[in-house]
Amino acid sequence: MRIKTFLTGIVVGATAAYIWNEWQHNRLISSEQALQKAKQAFQQTGEITGSWIQTTVETVEKNGLRYNIYRGGITCPTGAYECLIDAKTGTIIEAKKL
Numbered sequence: 001m002r003i004k005t006f007l008t009g010i011v012v013g014a015t016a017a018y019i020w021n022e023w024q025h026n027r028l029i030s031s032e033q034a035l036q037k038a039k040q041a042f043q044q045t046g047e048i049t050g051s052w053i054q055t056t057v058e059t060v061e062k063n064g065l066r067y068n069i070y071r072g073g074i075t076c077p078t079g080a081y082e083c084l085i086d087a088k089t090g091t092i093i094e095a096k097k098l
Contacts, residue, residue, distance in 0.1 A: 027088075028057060028068060028087040028088055029087060029088065029089075029090055031053045031054070031055045031070050031072075032053075033090060034053065034070045034072065034085040034086075034087065034090045035051060035052075035053040035070075035072055035085070036090075037085070037090035037091075037092075038051070038053075038072055038074060038083050038085050038090070038092055039051055039074065041092055042074045042076065042081070045076075046076055046077065046078065047076060047077060048074055048075065048076055049075045049076060049077060050074075050075035051072065051073065051074050051075065052072060052073050053070055053071070053072035053073075053085075054070060054071045054072065055070075057069070057070065057087050058070075058071060060084060060093075062084075062093055062094065067084070067086055067087075067093055068086070068087040068088065069084045069085060069086060069087055069093060070084075070085045070087055071083070071084060071085075072085055073098075074095075079097050079098070080097070080098040081095050081096065081097055081098065082095070082096055082098055083095045
């Protein structure tokens, strides 16, 4: 094997690994996945009678940080809640009672 071919293979492999890593890091979860994670969090405190989510991603600023979020809601026997759900991780950023 020639050294030039070997080095070209290393450069191509490293570049592909870098691009794959960046793509995975910036990928967003679907709105359905985000709603499922929010419902799992609320089910720990009680029964859920209804839920909804917007399928478009919004950008909001909370505590000086910008988040890509889905806006959704959960209805429980105790009341209704609006949630801001992180579009990358599915973490509930904010939940307020309506």
